Amino acid sequence: MLAIKACVSAAIAAFTAFWGWVGWLCLAWIVLMTLDYATGTSAAVKSGSWSSRAAREGLWHKSGELVVVLLAAIADRVLVIVINQIPLVGFDFPGSGLLLPLVLTWYCITELGSIAENAALLGAPIPGWLLKVLELAKDKIDDVGDDILPKE
Numbered sequence: 001m002l003a004i005k006a007c008v009s010a011a012i013a014a015f016t017a018f019w020g021w022v023g024w025l026c027l028a029w030i031v032l033m034t035l036d037y038a039t040g041t042s043a044a045v046k047s048g049s050w051s052s053r054a055a056r057e058g059l060w061h062k063s064g065e066l067v068v069v070l071l072a073a074i075a076d077r078v079l080v081i082v083i084n085q086i087p088l089v090g091f092d093f094p095g096s097g098l099l100l101p102l103v104l105t106w107y108c109i110t111e112l113g114s115i116a117e118n119a120a121l122l123g124a125p126i127p128g129w130l131l132k133v134l135e136l137a138k139d140k141i142d143d144v145g146d147d148i149l150p151k152e
Helices: 003-048 052-085 099-121 126-148
Strands: none
Touching: 003 052, 003 099, 052 099, 099 126
16 A cells, blocks of 8 residues: 555656646646536436537537647747747747646636536536636636736
């Protein structure tokens, strides 16, 4: 048992050393996407409205999210290069590595809201304040994203 704990601890440490906190955020998003798809499928089966077409649409939606996350990651790297290596461009952007965490956080909060809605469809009582907190958090992330743009 001690060997298993040591292996798990080593794997977590290696993941953190390699990917950092953004890696954990990305892992959380992947888990939440999977849970959202599973609860959405369960809710559709429960209501008798499941269809392979709707399931495919859900997968297309998730693949679109993946494209946006990859876009944010690439944009972050390109911006780092421009800001650090080409000072003549004079690009006024507050720091580097900002887009990917914001996009991942926004998607995580969106997935949490969708999971809560699916849970309600499955019959679970959902506190109204929970949905309000998730919506407020999503709005705050939107505000942060808007604030990184220069004011005209």
